[in-house]
Amino acid sequence: xxxxxxxxxxxxxxxxxxxxxxxxxxxxxxxxxxxxxxxxxxxxxxxxxxxxxxxxxxxxxxxxxxxxxxxxxxxxxxxxxxxxxxxxxxxxxxxxxxxxxxxxxxxxxxxxxxxxxxxxxxxxxxxxxxxxxxxxxxxxxxxxxxxxxxxxxxxxxxxxxxxxxxxxxxxxxxxxxxxxxxxxxxxxxxxxxxxxxxxxxxxxxxxxxxxxxxxxxxxxxxxxxxxxxxxxxxxxxxxxxxxxxxxxxxxxxxxxxxxxxxxxxxxxxxxxxxxxxxxxxxxxxxxxxxxx
Amino acid sequence: xxxxxxxxxxxxxxxxxxxxxxxxxxxxxxxxxxxxxxxxxxxxxxxxxxxxxxxxxxxxxxxxxxxxxxxxxxxxxxxxxxxxxxxxxxxxxxxxxxxxxxxxxxxxxxxxxxxxxxxxxxxxxxxxxxxxxxxxxxxxxxxxxxxxxxxxxxxxxxxxxxxxxxxxxxxxxxxxxxxxxxxxxxxxxxxxxxxxxxxxxxxxxxxxxxxxxxxxxxxxxxxxxxxxxxxxxxxxxxxxxxxxxxxxxxxxxxxxxxxxxxxxxxxxxxxxxxxxxxxxxxxxxxxxxxxxxxxxxxxxxxxxxxxxxxxxxxxxxxxxxxxxxxxxxxxxxxxxxxxxxxxxxxxxxxxxxxxxxxxxxxxxxxxxxxxxxxxxxxxxxxxxxxxxxxxxxxxxxxxxxxxxxxxxxxxxxxxxxxxxxxxxxxxxxxxxxxxxxxxxxxxxxxxxxxxxxxxxxxxxxxxxxxxxxxxxxxxxxxxxxxxxxxxxxxxxxxxxxxxxxxxxxxxxxxxxxxxxxxxxxxxxxxxxxxxxxxxxxxxxxxxxxxxxxxxxx
Numbered sequence: 154x155x156x157x158x159x160x161x162x163x164x165x166x167x168x169x170x171x172x173x174x175x176x177x178x179x180x181x182x183x184x185x186x187x188x189x190x191x192x193x194x195x196x197x198x199x200x201x202x203x204x205x206x207x208x209x210x211x212x213x214x215x216x217x218x219x220x221x222x223x224x225x226x227x228x229x230x231x232x233x234x235x236x237x238x239x240x241x242x243x244x245x246x247x248x249x250x251x252x253x254x255x256x257x258x259x260x261x262x263x264x265x266x267x268x269x270x271x272x273x274x275x276x277x278x279x280x281x282x283x284x285x286x287x288x289x290x291x292x293x294x295x296x297x298x299x300x301x302x303x304x305x306x307x308x309x310x311x312x313x314x315x316x317x318x319x320x321x322x323x324x325x326x327x328x329x330x331x332x333x334x335x336x337x338x339x340x341x342x343x344x345x346x347x348x349x350x351x352x353x354x355x356x357x358x359x360x361x362x363x364x365x366x367x368x369x370x371x372x373x374x375x376x377x378x379x380x381x382x383x384x385x386x387x388x389x390x391x392x393x394x395x396x397x398x399x400x401x402x403x404x405x406x407x408x409x410x411x412x413x414x415x416x417x418x419x420x421x422x423x424x425x426x427x428x429x430x431x432x433x434x435x436x437x438x439x440x441x442x443x444x445x
Numbered sequence: 446x447x448x449x450x451x452x453x454x455x456x457x458x459x460x461x462x463x464x465x466x467x468x469x470x471x472x473x474x475x476x477x478x479x480x481x482x483x484x485x486x487x488x489x490x491x492x493x494x495x496x497x498x499x500x501x502x503x504x505x506x507x508x509x510x511x512x513x514x515x516x517x518x519x520x521x522x523x524x525x526x527x528x529x530x531x532x533x534x535x536x537x538x539x540x541x542x543x544x545x546x547x548x549x550x551x552x553x554x555x556x557x558x559x560x561x562x563x564x565x566x567x568x569x570x571x572x573x574x575x576x577x578x579x580x581x582x583x584x585x586x587x588x589x590x591x592x593x594x595x596x597x598x599x600x601x602x603x604x605x606x607x608x609x610x611x612x613x614x615x616x617x618x619x620x621x622x623x624x625x626x627x628x629x630x631x632x633x634x635x636x637x638x639x640x641x642x643x644x645x646x647x648x649x650x651x652x653x654x655x656x657x658x659x660x661x662x663x664x665x666x667x668x669x670x671x672x673x674x675x676x677x678x679x680x681x682x683x684x685x686x687x688x689x690x691x692x693x694x695x696x697x698x699x700x701x702x703x704x705x706x707x708x709x710x711x712x713x714x715x716x717x718x719x720x721x722x723x724x725x726x727x728x729x730x731x732x733x734x735x736x737x738x739x740x741x742x743x744x745x746x747x748x749x750x751x752x753x754x755x756x757x758x759x760x761x762x763x764x765x766x767x768x769x770x771x772x773x774x775x776x777x778x779x780x781x782x783x784x785x786x787x788x789x790x791x792x793x794x795x796x797x798x799x800x801x802x803x804x805x806x807x808x809x810x811x812x813x814x815x816x817x818x819x820x821x822x823x824x825x826x827x828x829x830x831x832x833x834x835x836x837x838x839x840x841x842x843x844x845x846x847x848x849x850x851x852x853x854x855x856x857x858x859x860x861x862x863x864x865x866x867x868x869x870x871x872x873x874x875x876x877x878x879x880x881x882x883x884x885x886x887x888x889x890x891x892x893x894x895x896x897x898x899x900x901x902x903x904x905x906x907x908x909x910x911x912x913x914x915x916x917x918x919x920x921x922x923x924x925x926x927x928x929x930x931x932x933x934x935x936x937x938x939x940x941x942x943x944x945x946x947x948x949x950x951x952x953x954x955x956x957x958x959x960x961x962x963x964x965x966x967x968x969x970x971x972x973x974x975x976x977x978x979x980x981x982x983x984x985x986x987x988x989x990x991x992x993x994x995x996x997x998x
Contacts, residue, residue, distance in 0.1 A: 165789070175784050176796045182857065183800050186814045189825060248547045255544030267545070274552050276981050277560045280920060281947065281973055284954045284963045285559035285566060292519050296510040314555020317548045375807040377921040378947075382955060393809040397925060400813055409817060416810045427805035428798075 194413035215410040219418070227415055229388055230395040234374055235422070237305050237391060241312040242370040245320060246362050248313065253324035254350045258336065268325075275318025279311050280378045286311060287382050303385045311383070312373050320365045327361035328354065367430055371423055392419045497534045501527060515578040518565070522558050526550045563974075567967035568737050573960035575720045575735040582734040583706070586697040586722070590674060590681055591710050596692035599682065602648050603663055603670055604655035611666070612655060613675050614648055615682065615690060621647055624675035624682060663687065697730070706730065735964075742968035755933055755940035755949070756969070763917060763945040766851070770916040771909055773856040778863025779901070783893075786871050797868070804861035812925040815854040816841070841927050844942035851926050851943055858922065859912070870904040871897070907984055914980045918947045918973070938962070946973050 194215050196208035219227050256268060279286045287302075290311070294301015301307055331354060339353045355362070377393045384390055387398075396419055399412040504527025511520035530550060533542035542549075569575075577585070599615035599622075613624045621633040623640060633643070641651035648657075658666065664687075671684045674693060682690040697706050697715075706715040706722045715722035721733035746756050781800065785793055803811060818825045819840035830837035838846035874897065882892050902909075923929060929941030929948045939952045946969055954966040 169787065169790060172784050172787055172790055175781075179781055180796065180799055183803050183861070186811060186818065186857070187802055187806070189818065190814050248551065252545050252548040255541050259541040259544070261541045271552070274557050274560070276977055277556075277974055279556065279559060281918060281970055281977075282559035282563045283951065284966050284970065285562040287954070288562065288566075288963075289519070289555070289559055292511060292514070292516045295514050295516075296507045310551070310555055314551045317552045317556070321548060371807075375809055375921075377809045377924065378951070393807070397809065397813060400817065412813065416813065420806050420810050423807050424802075424805045427801070
C-alpha cells in the first residue's frame with residue numbers, strides 16, 4: 154500500500170517532468186524564429202546568423218534605416234495599413250450589425266432564402282476570383298478613381314464585400330441570444346427600430362462586435378494577395394506587400410536587419426490585439442473563422 | 446433615480462415610469478396624425494425621397510460610364526442594385542430590405558459579380574493580345590491612317606496655344622484650310638470669328654488663344670506636331686517635313702454587314718477569327734479583342750500536354766499541401782493540448798500563452814522569417830545543419846525539400862490554433878465516460894483511440910474541414926516562401942514546384958512575365974470553385990447550417 158503511494162508519487166513527478174520537457178521543446182520550436190528576428194533587428198552588422206540573443210554592439214541602427222529609406226517608405230506603408238484596416242473593420246461592424254439586427258428581429262417573406270444566400274455567396278472569396286475582382290476594380294475606377302486601381306478605397310470596398318457574409322452570420326447568431334423582451338420594453342416606451350438597434354441591442358452585443366472588429370482588422374492587416382492586385386504604386390502599399398520587398402529574391406543578405414526591424418514593428422498592432430483580447434478571440438475562432 | 450424620503454410607493458413608481466420614457470428620447474412623441482404619410486412623418490419621407498433620388502442619380506451616372514466603356518454586365522448589375530435600393534426605400538412592404546441594402550449591395554457588386562464574371566471569363570480568350578472589347582478594337586483600327594500615293598499636299602503654318610494645343614493653317618493651289626486635331630477642316634471662306642483676317646501671304650494674322658510659331662519654335666515642337674493627325678477622318682493630314690503636310694486616309698474600314706475589316710491600301714480583307722482580324726494568308730491585325738471561345742480553356746487544362754503537365758502537378762500538390770497542413774498542425778496541436786492538459790502542471794497558462802505567439806504573428810511576417818532561416822548560405826537552419834552534419838538540403842531550390850520546408854513552416858504557423866481548439870474541446874468532454882472506461886479496464890492508449898479522438902472529432906471536425914479549405918487557398922505561405930519556386934522546367938506557363946492552384950492563377954494572370962492569361966486563369970478558378978463547393982456541402986452536413994436556418998423562422 155505505502156510502496157504503491159510512493160510509486161504513484163514518483164510516477165506523477167516523472168509525468169510532470171516529462172510534460173515540462175515537452176513544453177521546453179515546444180517553446181524552443183515556437184519562439185526561436187521570434188527571438189531570431191528580435192536579435193537580427195538589433196544587430197547593426199545586418200547578419201542573419203546571429204548566435205546570441207543580444208548581438209555584440211546592439212543598436213537601433215536598423216530601425217533608423219527603416220524609416221529613412223525613400224525607396225521603401227515604411228512609415229507610409231504603416232500608416233496606409235492602419236488606415237485601411239481600421240476603416241474596413243469599423244464599416245464591417247456597422248454594416249454587418251445592421252443586417253444582422255434585421256435578420257434577427259424582422260420576420261418577412263424570403264428571409265430564409267436571403268439568409269441562405271448570404272451564407273452561400275461568400276463561399277467564393279475575392280482572393281479566389283482575383284482576375285474578376287481586378288477587372289471589377291478597374292471598371293469602378295472609370296467612374297470613381299478613388300475606388301479604382303491603385304486606390305485604398307478600392308481595397309476597402311473589396312474587404313467590405315468579402316466580410317459581409319460570415320460576419321452577418323456570426324452576429325445574427327449572437328443577436329438571437331439577446332432576449333426579445335428587451336426590444337419589447339423599449340418599443341412600449343416608443344423607441345423606433347433604429348433606436349432599438351442603436352441604443353438597446355448594440356450595447357448588449359459588444360462581445361461579438363469586438364470579435365468581428367478584430368477579425369476584420371487582422372484580416373485586412375495581414376492580407377498579402379489583394380493589395381498586390383489592386384495597388385501599383387510603392388507609396389500606396391501596405392506593410393504586407395512592402396515588407397516582402399525588402400527580402401524578395403536575392404536581397405536577404407542585404408536587408409535582413411532592416412526587414413527584421415520592420416517585421417517587429419509591423420507585428421506590434423496585431424500581436425497586441427491578440428494578447429489583450431485573447432478570450433474574445435478564442436470564442437470567436439471556435440465559432441467559425443480560421444487561420445493556419 | 447432618487448426617491449424623496451417619505452413619498453409613497455405608488456408615487457415613486459410613477460416617477461420612475463415618467464423618467465424612463467423621457468430617458469429613451471422618443472422624437473416627436475405626439476406626431477399629428479394628418480402629417481402621416483406611409484406611416485411616417487412628411488418631413489422624414491421627403492428626406493428619404495431626396496436620398497433615394499441621390500442614390501438613383503449616382504447609380505445612373507455610374508451605369509452611364511460603364512455603358513460608354515462597354516462594361517455591359519456590370520452596368521446591368523449596377524442598375525439592378527440601384528433599383529433594388531430605391532424600391533426598398535419607397536415601398537413600405539419591403540421595409541426590412543432597407544436594413545439589408547448596404548450589405549447586400551456590397552455583396553452583390555464585390556462578391557457575387559466577380560464570381561459570376563469569373564465563370565464568364567473562363568469561356569473567353571481574355572488576356573494579353575485580347576485585352577480590349579470588339580467595339581474598342583474596331584474603333585482603334587478605324588483610326589489608323591496611311592499615306593496614299595495620290596494624296597494631296599499642303600504647305601503649313603503652325604499655331605500653338607498656352608495649353609500646348611496646336612492648329613495648322615494649310616495652303617495649296619486648291620485652297621486654304623484651318624486644321625485642328627479631331628475636327629473637320631475649315632475652308633478659308635468660312636472661318637469662324639476667332640480667326641483674324643488673312644495677311645498678304647494668305648495666313649491669318651491672328652487666331653485667338655493661339656500664337657503663330659516662327660521657324661525656331663516650329664523646330665522645337667516638330668516632334669510633338671508630327672505625332673498629331675490634323676482634321677477628322679476621312680480627311681486628315683500629317684506633317685511630313687518642315688514644308689509639307691500630306692493627306693492621310695483611313696486605312697481600315699469595317700463593314701458591319703459582312704463583319705469584315707478591309708485594308709484600303711491594298712484591298713486585303715480581314716475576318717475575325719477567335720478575336721483577331723485575320724486575312725486569307727494568315728496575317729493578323731493587332732490588337733485582338735476578347736471573345737467567348739467555348740470550353741477551350743478547360744480542354745487545355747486536360748489535353749494540351751504543355752499546359753496540363755503543370756496543371757496536374759499543381760493540382761495534386763495543392764491537395765497534398767492542404768491535407769498535410771491539416772494533419773500536421775492538428776497532430777502537433779492535439780499532442781500539445783493533451784500534454785499540457787494536466788491539473789498539476791506548473792506554469793500551464795504561461796506555456797500556453799507563449800505557444801500562441803506563432804499564431805498571433807501575421808503570416809506575411811513569419812513566413813518571411815522562415816524563408817530567411819532556410820536560406821542556403823546564411824540561414825539559421827541551413828548553417829546549423831551544415832555545422833552538425835556537414836550537409837544541408839536546399840530548402841528553397843530543391844523541389845522536394847522546398848515542399849518539406851513549406852510544411853514545416855505551415856506546422857509552426859498553424860499548430861497553436863489547433864492546440865487552442867483541442868484544449869477547448871478536451872475540457873468539454875464528459876468525464877463519466879472516461880471513468881466508466883477506466884473501471885472497465887481500458888488503458889490510456891485505448892481510451893484515447895476509442896473515446897477521446899472520436900468525441901474530439903465531433904467537436905473539431907468542421908473546423909478541420911474549414912482549415913483544409915483555408916489551406917487549399919493559402920496564398921500567403923506559398924507565395925512568400927519561394928514564390929512558387931523552384932520553377933518547373935519546360936513548361937509554357939509560369940509554374941513552380943511549390944505552386945498551389947491559387948498561386949498558379951496569380952502567376953498566370955498577374956505576375957507571369959509571360960503575359961496575362963485571364964481566360965485560362967479563370968478556368969482554373971472554376972476548378973477551385975468546384976472543390977470549394979464540395980467542401981462547403983460537407984460543412985453543411987456537419988455544422989447543420991441548414992437546420993439552423995429552418996428552425997429559426
